[in-house]
Amino acid sequence: DAGITQSPRYKITETGRQVTLMCHQTWSHSYMFWYRQDLGHGLRLIYYSAAADITDKGEVPDGYVVSRSKTENFPLTLESATRSQTSVYFCASTEGVRAGYTFGSGTRLTVV
Amino acid sequence: GQSLEQPSEVTAVEGAIVQINCTYQTSGFYGLSWYQQHDGGAPTFLSYNALDGLEETGRFSSFLSRSDSYGYLLLQELQMKDSASYFCTPGKDSSYKLIFGSGTRLLVRP
Numbered sequence: 001d002a003g004i005t006q007s008p009r010y011k012i013t014e015t016g017r018q019v020t021l022m023c024h025q026t027w028s029h030s031y032m033f034w035y036r037q038d039l040g041h042g043l044r045l046i047y048y049s050a051a052a053d054i055t056d057k058g059e060v061p062d063g064y065v066v067s068r069s070k071t072e073n074f075p076l077t078l079e080s081a082t083r084s085q086t087s088v089y090f091c092a093s094t095e096g097v098r099a100g101y102t103f104g105s106g107t108r109l110t111v112v
Numbered sequence: 113g114q115s116l117e118q119p120s121e122v123t124a125v126e127g128a129i130v131q132i133n134c135t136y137q138t139s140g141f142y143g144l145s146w147y148q149q150h151d152g153g154a155p156t157f158l159s160y161n162a163l164d165g166l167e168e169t170g171r172f173s174s175f176l177s178r179s180d181s182y183g184y185l186l187l188q189e190l191q192m193k194d195s196a197s198y199f200c201t202p203g204k205d206s207s208y209k210l211i212f213g214s215g216t217r218l219l220v221r222p
Binding site: 031033035041042043044045048050058059090092094096097098099100101102103104105106 | 142143145147153154155156157158160162199203208209210211212213214215
């Protein structure tokens with residue numbers, strides 16, 4: 001199916017563990033993004049990518065790592081999860097700002 | 113630097129018209145986008161204004177004044193399903209990177 005999918009939808013992990021959130025899009029969009037959303041903070045950009053092997057930091061990159069070896073995949077890794085990283089994580093892709101971003105359904109991550 | 117201002121909450125009656133204002137300060141500004149997000153859902157794209165003026169898409173219209181660093185989203189014939197959060201997102205340079213603020217929570221009452 002065409003679209004952008006995130007996995008898992010829900011994840012509970014312990015402090016200090018490494019966690020990887022997956023994002024896959026089927027359109028071959030060049031641009032992909034990771035945002036986190038917390039109550040009262042709206043959406044904050046973590047990392048973005050302009051193409052395979054090109055990534056850059058957003059507003060809140062500390063504690064996160066990304067890679068993009070293939071155009072369609074953009075995984076986000078929390079190297080050592082902390083409680084402050086409890087959040088809803090959204091992946092998005094776009095072919096251009098005029099066309100708008102398309103967001104995945106999100107991953108609700110709880111760090112205990 | 114960058115700043116973005118929207119009202120935090122707006123309440124309106126079903127069938128009415130509501131306007132959600134947005135003021136921004138963004139170096140390298142090149143366009144303003146609007147997104148809708150229902151509780152528990154993902155944001156969805158509504159509109160994009162690159163130039164000054166009004167863009168209309170069905171019941172929704174979006175306006176931009178680049179000289180005033182100001183835009184608004186106009187929702188007509190409000191329906192209960194329009195209750196959601198609305199985000200204005202100024203674009204910066206050509207990076208395709210959008211910065212979202214906290215958005216405006218719209219509550220439509222019967």
